Amino acid sequence: MMFGGLSEKLQTAVSKMSGQSSLTEENIKDALRDVRLALLEADVNFLLVKEVVEQIRQKAVGVALEKGVQPAQKLFSLVHEQLVELLGGEQPTPFQLSSGRQHKILMVGLQGSGKTTTAGKLARYFKDLKPTLVAADIYRPAAISQLATVAKQAGADFYQAGQKDPVEIAREGLAKAKESNSRLVILDTAGRLQIDEDLMNELIRVKAAFEPDHILMVLDSMTGQEAIKVAQAFDEKLNITGVILSKADGDARGGAALSVSKVTKKPILFLGIGEKLDGLELFSAQRVASRILGMGDVVGLVEKASEVMDESTAKKMQRKMGSGEFNLEDFLEQMQMIKKMGPMGDLLKMIPGVGQMIGEEQLGGVEQEMKRTVAIISSMTPHERQDPSILNGSRKRRVAQGSGTNAQQINHLLRQFEQMKQAMKQMKKAGFFKPANLLKGKLPFGM
Amino acid sequence: MVFSLFKKKSTRLADQIEKESESVSVDTQSILNPVTESKEESLYDRLKRGLSRTSGGLVASLRGVFGQGAGHEEILEEIEAILIQADLGVKTTQRLLDQVRPLVETNQIRDSTALIEKLRELIQKQMSLHVSPLKLNEKPFSVVLIAGINGVGKTTTTAKIGNLLQATGKKCMFAACDTFRAGAVEQLGIWGERLNIPVITGSEGQDPASVAFEAMKKAQKEDIDVLLIDTAGRLHTQKNLMEELGKIQRVIQKNMPAAPHEIFLVLDSITGQNAVHQARMFHEMLKLTGLVMTKLDGTAKGGVVFGIQEELGLPIRFVGVGEKFTDLQPFDPQSYSQALFEEN
Known part of the structure; x- marks a missing residue:
């Protein structure tokens, strides 16, 4: 905050x-x-x-x-x-690899930037190309076995040759990939400081032997003022072809992205999101620009929403909200969809301004309240959900028992629900439920 | 001068440890050089070399500040540029500027040497506010919990601290509680083997709190002085994973209410202003006792740490200056601020 x-x-x-x-x-x-x-x-x-x-x-x-x-x-x-x-504007065409030939990617970056995880994510992203992950980080203890595990998780082939010269490993990895008809070879290298001449020279030799089509630098989104020097040095020595910004799911504003684009003039291709291997998203200049300015991530929010809500469901919801037919059953459905989108805190942070307004503790509170709300509605009969006005004292006692809450909490929910319905009616008048407005990020959250 | 500085620093850690328990004798020499590397440059030299890579630029820029005919505003703007580029952040930079502004404006500071000395003094002064003795002599044993976001160097730092403590005669044990990242347990295992320090491991995917629990039990049975607990990297924004860290801490406390005695947040020196958020969130969850700055052998100066200290009042415990297990030194405000402004 x-x-x-x-x-x-x-x-x-x-x-x-x-x-x-x-x-x-x-x-x-x-x-x-x-x-x-x-x-x-x-x-x-x-x-x-x-x-x-x-x-x-x-x-x-x-x-x-x-x-x-x-x-x-x-x-x-x-x-x-x-x-x-x-930031290079919107990419006209996203990063793609044709399936007709073999592609070679060399992964480079500082220690701890996330090269190995990102290599695994790329392998998974392009799994149709039958990728091979080659381990050339011969320095960090257990780096090789980490890549082996990652390869397994990604469903990719894996090659390692122990602690020998990475140049030889690169050559052997290529030969192995050829044998197994793998059309994507990703060479994972050790993290190194851009000022470490020996290790930078090693990369130059590896590049000469491996002849990569793509040299991708992985850069931590949280990098500070030094990003410019790091990117410049890697680019000067290796002529990188693109950048992947890792750990972009945190709350870093990511100004480093701007620095890197500026000095290298190379495209930022992906954002690394989370530790799981499916966490690789195409870079969007709009999104990152918004983040740098602290505007939230509306595009990301809409994307998430569309993952869990198909168009017809969304339309149905809109119609119901607009017409005042919206009942507790719909409310429950809506909340379960929101839950599918991930932790409430992450979602709220994507809404412009909200991330700054609400503290972590309050976010936790929202999550709790959502859980409680789901429990209460789930303990109601279908009839009660459609018409909560029939909830009398004894019905409320039953619902309270079933949901582990009390009558006060139930009343609170019912009051909120009533207010929400009122708000929806007003929003309808203001033209809020037109799809165009929804896409502008005015996603009604119902809470 | 370099030597004398270094000596001063190393006796300091000895002070810190001895303050805690007079019965334990500390071999200053061994802290100074835990594993003999007679031919290699000292750790201080290495830190200085790392820092001066950009401090060369830093000092050079400062030298240029008092160019001919430069007005006070220009001078102050130039200083601002230098400090911000060292990742000190807008707020901290402003605070430092406010302190030198009157001196520049009244011509009390008229050349770059005086300016550098003043800045160095201010930085050292602030950092010295937050020095406190390490609790590494607790009975029956001390527990150190190591946390941080992904990729900052927690496992390497755990190993390095183990090495440093072992060299002072302490019997250490590692607990590999990063059961999430592939290869993490093995990584600490390899370090343990190299350093001859026992490692308690769980299987991949095992609840890290249960590994910590086992380690506490094991350490109780064996005659261990310090148990170092390495945890998985997690972003401070991942609520569930932060909760998991809280759980590890509770499990430890159930075993030994006063533990963990030291809770370190490891920070990568290259991190920008987000490190403030990191420190805030980890502190909220764990009540940190100190910071460890890693990768100070690069060009980054980790200036963000000033802001963190200012806000949370946490001491910096150690700095990492390379990948070898000997590349770690106890933090000392004087040598740090000195090295920050040292010329090549």
């Missing part, structure tokens, strides 16, 4: 500007200072921040304000646009 979202800060900084017809040097001065702070707090490299703020200033000055558009909104969207552009 230390870092309020930039959008809120700008709101106050730029509110003085209302009534003006365009953005001027004078009226964006304070707001630009906030932009600068937000970028620094997100770990965007200091020198880059200077540059970006200057770019935004130049773009903003003189921009006319359309009627009804707040100056804050305008400047904010300019900042966002600029970041998206710096």
Whole structure:
């Protein structure tokens, strides 16, 4: 909660500007200072921040304000646009590997950046290519057996040759992959400091022997100001072809992404999410730009929602919410879907502004309340769920016993539900349930 | 000078340990060089070399600050740039700037040497506020819990601390409670073998709290001085995994109410401002007793740790300066701040 979202800060900084017809040097001065702070707090490299703020200033000055558009909104969207552009824009085509030929990927990065896990994720992502994972981290104890396990989990072939020269391991791994007709060879290397000349030279030799099609650098999303130097050094020595940002499921704002894009001009291909091998998502400049600015992750939220809710269910829900037919049965269904989307805290954090507003403890409280609500509704008869008004004293006692709650908690839920229905009616009037609005992130949460 | 600094630092750990128990004699020499590496540079040198890789740039930039005709504002802006690039963060940088601003504006600081000295002094002063003795002489034995997010170097740090303590004559035991990451248990096992320290392991996927429980029992039976418990990496935002850490702690406490005596959060020096969130969340769950900064042999300076200290008042216990098990040293504010501003 230390870092309020930039959008809120700008709101106050730029509110003085209302009534003006365009953005001027004078009226964006304070707001630009906030932009600068937000970028620094997100770990965007200091020198880059200077540059970006200057770019935004130049773009903003003189921009006319359309009627009804707040100056804050305008400047904010300019900042966002600029970041998206710096992050390489939206990838026209996502990272793909054709199935007709063999591909070779060399994984590189600092110690602890997540190379081995990411190698496993890539193997799983491209499992149709019958990938082979080759272990060339000969330094860290048990690194080889870690990759062996990861390969097994990913359903990939695995090759290791103990602690011998990684150059030889690379060659042998290739030969082995050829034998088994594997069309994707991923070479996992040891983590190394970009300033460790011996180990960087080792990578250069490995590259020469392995002749990779892709050299992917794995970078921790939480990396600070040094990201720029690390990326630059790896790129200069190896001419990397792309970047994968790991540990992106944390709450890091990920300013390092901006630094890396800027100095290497190489695309960020994926975001690593979680430790499980299916946690690899295509990079989205929009999403990462929003995160850097502390805007939450609306795109991610909609994606998650669409995973658990098909279109017809979503439409049915919308219709019910809009018509006032929404009953406890629907409420229960909705909540179970939300539960499928993951921990409540993670979801709420994806909503712009909410992550900053609610503390961890409160998030835990929400989770608890959801559990309780599910328990209460589950203890009701179908008839009661459709028409909670029939819940009299003795029915409530039964429900309380069944759900391990008390009458007060049940009353509380019923009151909330009533308020929610009222709110839905009003939202309907405001055109909230149009699909277009839903996609803008105004997903009704029902709570 | 380097030597004298290093000596000062090493006696300090001895102080720390001796304060706790006078009966245990500490061989200062062995802390200074736990496994003899006579030909190799000292740990302090290595830390200094690591830090100076960028501090070369840092000091060079500071030298450039007092260029001809530079106004006070420009000078202060330049200092701000330097500190932020060392990952100190906006808030901490601002606080340090506020302290040097009046001195620059009144010309009390007129050259870069004075400026560097002032900054070094401020940093050292703040870090010295949070030095406290390590509790490693508890009876029947001390328990050290090691936590952190993924990839910061917990397992390596566990091994290194084991080595350091063993060199001071302490009998150590490792508990490999990272039953999640493939290869983690084996990794600590290999370290145990190399260092001749027994390792209590569970099977992959086993409840880590139950491994900790077994380790507590084992350590009680055997004559162990320090039990070092390595845990799985977890992001501070993963509520369930953070709860799991709390459970490990409770299991330990059930066995020995005063334990764990030391609870370290391991931080990767390259981490930016997110480290503050990490420290906050881990502290909330575990009530940390100290921080360990790893990978200080790279170009990162780990400046974020200042902000963390300021907010949570936690001491830095050790710094990691390489991959070998001897590459760990007790943290000392003086040599750290000195090394931070040392010129090549």
